[in-house]
Amino acid sequence: MIRRISGGITAAKGFRAACCAAGIKYKGRTDMAMIVGDVPCRVAGTFTSNKVKAAPVLWDREIVESGAPVQAVVVNAGIANAATGKNGLDLCRATADCASAVLGVPASSVLLGSTGVIGPNLPLDRISAGISAMAETLSATQEAGTAASRAIMTTDTVNKEFAVTFDLLAADGNGTVPVTLGGMSKGSGMIHPNMCTMLGYITTDCDISRDLLVKALRTVVPDTFNMITVDGDTSTNDTLLLLSSGLAGNRPVTGEDESYSLFREALFSVCRDLAVLMASDGEGATHLVEMRVYHADTKENARTLARSVVGSSLVKAMIFGRDANCGRILCALGYAGPDFDPAVIEVYLHGEKETVCFYKDGCVQAFDEEKAAAILAEKKVCFSCDMKMGTEEATAWGCDLTHDYVTINGDYRS
Amino acid sequence: MIRRISGGITAAKGFRAACCAAGIKYKGRTDMAMIVGDVPCRVAGTFTSNKVKAAPVLWDREIVESGAPVQAVVVNAGIANAATGKNGLDLCRATADCASAVLGVPASSVLLGSTGVIGPNLPLDRISAGISAMAETLSATQEAGTAASRAIMTTDTVNKEFAVTFDLLAADGNGTVPVTLGGMSKGSGMIHPNMCTMLGYITTDCDISRDLLVKALRTVVPDTFNMITVDGDTSTNDTLLLLSSGLAGNRPVTGEDESYSLFREALFSVCRDLAVLMASDGEGATHLVEMRVYHADTKENARTLARSVVGSSLVKAMIFGRDANCGRILCALGYAGPDFDPAVIEVYLHGEKETVCFYKDGCVQAFDEEKAAAILAEKKVCFSCDMKMGTEEATAWGCDLTHDYVTINGDYRS
Numbered sequence: 001m002i003r004r005i006s007g008g009i010t011a012a013k014g015f016r017a018a019c020c021a022a023g024i025k026y027k028g029r030t031d032m033a034m035i036v037g038d039v040p041c042r043v044a045g046t047f048t049s050n051k052v053k054a055a056p057v058l059w060d061r062e063i064v065e066s067g068a069p070v071q072a073v074v075v076n077a078g079i080a081n082a083a084t085g086k087n088g089l090d091l092c093r094a095t096a097d098c099a100s101a102v103l104g105v106p107a108s109s110v111l112l113g114s115t116g117v118i119g120p121n122l123p124l125d126r127i128s129a130g131i132s133a134m135a136e137t138l139s140a141t142q143e144a145g146t147a148a149s150r151a152i153m154t155t156d157t158v159n160k161e162f163a164v165t166f167d168l169l170a171a172d173g174n175g176t177v178p179v180t181l182g183g184m185s186k187g188s189g190m191i192h193p194n195m196c197t198m199l200g201y202i203t204t205d206c207d208i209s210r211d212l213l214v215k216a217l218r219t220v221v222p223d224t225f226n227m228i229t230v231d232g233d234t235s236t237n238d239t240l241l242l243l244s245s246g247l248a249g250n251r252p253v254t255g256e257d258e259s260y261s262l263f264r265e266a267l268f269s270v271c272r273d274l275a276v277l278m279a280s281d282g283e284g285a286t287h288l289v290e291m292r293v294y295h296a297d298t299k300e301n302a303r304t305l306a307r308s309v310v311g312s313s314l315v316k317a318m319i320f321g322r323d324a325n326c327g328r329i330l331c332a333l334g335y336a337g338p339d340f341d342p343a344v345i346e347v348y349l350h351g352e353k354e355t356v357c358f359y360k361d362g363c364v365q366a367f368d369e370e371k372a373a374a375i376l377a378e379k380k381v382c383f384s385c386d387m388k389m390g391t392e393e394a395t396a397w398g399c400d401l402t403h404d405y406v407t408i409n410g411d412y413r414s
Numbered sequence: 415m416i417r418r419i420s421g422g423i424t425a426a427k428g429f430r431a432a433c434c435a436a437g438i439k440y441k442g443r444t445d446m447a448m449i450v451g452d453v454p455c456r457v458a459g460t461f462t463s464n465k466v467k468a469a470p471v472l473w474d475r476e477i478v479e480s481g482a483p484v485q486a487v488v489v490n491a492g493i494a495n496a497a498t499g500k501n502g503l504d505l506c507r508a509t510a511d512c513a514s515a516v517l518g519v520p521a522s523s524v525l526l527g528s529t530g531v532i533g534p535n536l537p538l539d540r541i542s543a544g545i546s547a548m549a550e551t552l553s554a555t556q557e558a559g560t561a562a563s564r565a566i567m568t569t570d571t572v573n574k575e576f577a578v579t580f581d582l583l584a585a586d587g588n589g590t591v592p593v594t595l596g597g598m599s600k601g602s603g604m605i606h607p608n609m610c611t612m613l614g615y616i617t618t619d620c621d622i623s624r625d626l627l628v629k630a631l632r633t634v635v636p637d638t639f640n641m642i643t644v645d646g647d648t649s650t651n652d653t654l655l656l657l658s659s660g661l662a663g664n665r666p667v668t669g670e671d672e673s674y675s676l677f678r679e680a681l682f683s684v685c686r687d688l689a690v691l692m693a694s695d696g697e698g699a700t701h702l703v704e705m706r707v708y709h710a711d712t713k714e715n716a717r718t719l720a721r722s723v724v725g726s727s728l729v730k731a732m733i734f735g736r737d738a739n740c741g742r743i744l745c746a747l748g749y750a751g752p753d754f755d756p757a758v759i760e761v762y763l764h765g766e767k768e769t770v771c772f773y774k775d776g777c778v779q780a781f782d783e784e785k786a787a788a789i790l791a792e793k794k795v796c797f798s799c800d801m802k803m804g805t806e807e808a809t810a811w812g813c814d815l816t817h818d819y820v821t822i823n824g825d826y827r828s
Contacts (some may be wrong), residue, residue: 001463040765049746049749051747051749051750051751051752051753051754051756052744052745052747052748052756053748053756069776080741082744082745083744083756083773083776083777083778084776084777084778085740085757085775085776085777086776089775117739117741118739118741118742118744118745118778119740119777119778120778129788206490207514208531230744234745234748234749235742235745236744236745236748266669313727313823314823317509317819317822317823317824318563318823318824320820320824321823321824322824323824325531325532325534326532326533327494327496327497327531327532327650330466330497331464331466331496331532331648331650333465333466334464334465334466334467334648334650335463335464335465335648337464338465339465340465342465342466342467342497343499355742359497361499361500362497362499362500363497363498363499363501363533364497364498364533364534365533401823402820402821403817403820403821405727405760405820406731406734406815406816406817406819406820407817409728409731409732409735409736409815410731410732410734410736410737411726
């Protein structure tokens with residue numbers, strides 16, 4: 001059984017965190033964070049699909065794909081180190097060298113993450129000073145993890161962390177041991193999404209082979225981080241890393257058995273909760289929007305249809321305006337791409353307690369406008385669509401489009 | 415030589431227009447328009463790619479694809495007649511029957527167009543009364559065409575019409591005769607775009623075979639109407655019709671000769687100007703945005719890259735905020751899909767008189783912020799990107815994302 005516990009990246013054994021105010025761009029707040037493993041860690045990662053990849057993405061990807069162990073992650077907010085050419089890569093190397101010297105770990109075991117404005121160069125002196133300062137305050141406490149999750153925020157309004165624990169057979173065969181998985185993230189997207197970069201870091205003490213770590217992450221992301229959207233803009237910096245210290249004391253997970261299933265389920269739950277929290281904290285958002293597509297013909301079509309609805313500017317604006325303009329849901333399903341029969345599908349609006357049928361038998365239905373308005377006033381607004389084609393389903397999450405989104409993004413650099 | 419003249423759908427010989435206030439949804443304004451040919455007309459058309467097609471789209475498509483001649487087009491604003499099932503199609507038939515009786519033309523020669531809210535049924539009594547009233551006031555004057563272009567507006571802030579004229583060899587071989595092409599449109603999109611439906615109607619007196627009429631329209635649309643975007647939402651009702659009365663007296667255009675090229679060029683110019691005007695009048699827009707991609711490897715890649723930039727919420731918001739956050743242009747090129755080398759491409763911002771280099775040699779460039787701010791204050795903002803891959807190019811048009819867009823679409827139904 002998977003249990004939610006408090007905490008984030010320091011919840012699992014073998015991880016310490018720190019943060020500091022390096023003064024990279026923001027004033028009066030922390031803007032750098034560091035995660036350090038007590039031991040070399042196995043790592044899996046996924047990165048932006050954008051053709052224009054930020055320097056830290058190029059740096060991390062090479063290390064993660066090499067399969068070499070990782071022992072530290074250094075993250076900054078304020079400047080993205082993207083579109084910075086050779087300078088940007090040189091800066092990655094210098095940052096890793098600095099962390100290497102300060103922490104006494106190989107430079108090739110230091111991963112990097114940046115989020116913020118595209119274009120400017122990072123100030124190496126401040127980054128270096130920040131790393132030295134953080135090395136002094138590394139801590140395995142829950143507070144240290146939480147502080148790190150705050151330091152990587154940009155336009156986020158809340159910090160984002162989740163942790164879960166579950167039991168696996170002990171390595172010595174004597175009963176079970178608790179295994180923990182915790183993570184933090186910032187921003188609002190991954191593949192489709194994102195205005196200000198999604199960075200996600202998940203740590204675990206589960207003793208699990210690197211191959212299975214990679215497989216678990218690869219199979220969990222398509223239905224979690226890749227199913228959220230804020231504005232359809234995929235960042236140049238999106239990065240999700242999963243580090244395992246292997247210190248839980250469990251019997252190593254080396255095959256796709258029940259233990260692996262449990263680990264994958266725990267990872268799914270942390271990834272989904274972080275992802276939904278990012279959608280709900282989308283820039284300027286006042287509502288979380290969920291779209292569930294079921295009885296679809298293929299999994300990929302279900303995902304595409306669900307994402308199209310939460311990505312529609314018109315749907316997003318109507319939710320902001322609490323206007324039950326249900327034709328827009330139908331319209332967004334219709335231009336998503338997958339084929340379906342508009343004469344048979346059914347579309348519903350779900351509140352916490354009530355459900356309204358929007359569309360059935362090829363027609364928009366007469367519905368109780370007051371009931372719909374009450375549902376649209378809830379913080380979380382859910383829609384569903386029965387495609388009546390097969391057995392696949394998918395859920396996507398997004399947020400509404402508000403005046404504040406326009407304000408935030410009309411003047412992001414200043 | 416193609417010459418711009420004033421007027422719209424009544425500019426070409428053989429077309430009369432009328433409009434009326436039928437009281438379908440709006441009060442105190444006209445909301446129906448009718449175009450009637452003096453003779454049966456050849457017709458070409460393109461329709462929405464949305465899987466959910468409004469009833470008038472299904473009605474028109476069958477007639478247009480049959481190749482039969484057309485003699486009238488009846489359009490209403492306020493209700494889209496979409497997601498209305500069998501009722502909606504019955505209403506199309508009844509509307510065509512009514513026009514047939516009043517005008518004395520076959521019901522199968524009556525095309526229909528609707529724009530507005532998805533879901534409600536059209537009131538047949540008001541539609542019928544409107545058709546009878548319009549039949550009384552049909553006129554070939556420029557004023558009648560302009561009034562019709564106003565009657566089909568929804569959230570448009572300006573009516574949209576253009577006309578051009580050019581000379582072709584006379585049918586009797588005695589010198590040349592003027593041939594005219596004029597059109598009107600409403601809304602803001604076609605394939606990618608559109609919140610409130612794009613409807614476009616173009617009339618010509620050119621004597622040209624139906625096959626060439628269809629071919630000219632099919633080859634012109636991908637670089638005109640399909641290159642604009644307002645909000646990425648493809649309507650259920652998008653319709654573009656091209657009607658030819660053949661009354662100009664020109665030697666019939668039956669092959670892909672110089673006359674056809676001239677006709678196609680004139681059609682391109684009317685379509686492009688109507689399309690750009692729609693982008694510029696996008697809901698809530700304060701700027702027209704143009705993105706030109708050149709030296710691309712393929713035409714389709716050039717189009718995709720250009721559309722991605724004008725479709726990006728972040729780019730749109732930054733233009734509203736007059737913020738030269740050039741990384742967002744690069745980001746939108748990067749997630750568009752086509753492959754390219756970020757180390758060699760170059761991105762520019764163009765004002766009416768000045769040009770600023772945003773990105774070159776893999777790096778965002780240091781640029782004159784004041785000069786950039788001055789350009790971003792202009793009504794039309796242009797970007798270009800040199801892909802350095804080949805010889806293809808494409809231009810896309812969009813608008814900025816503003817508070818007013820959110821306001822308009824948060825409360826569209828009321």
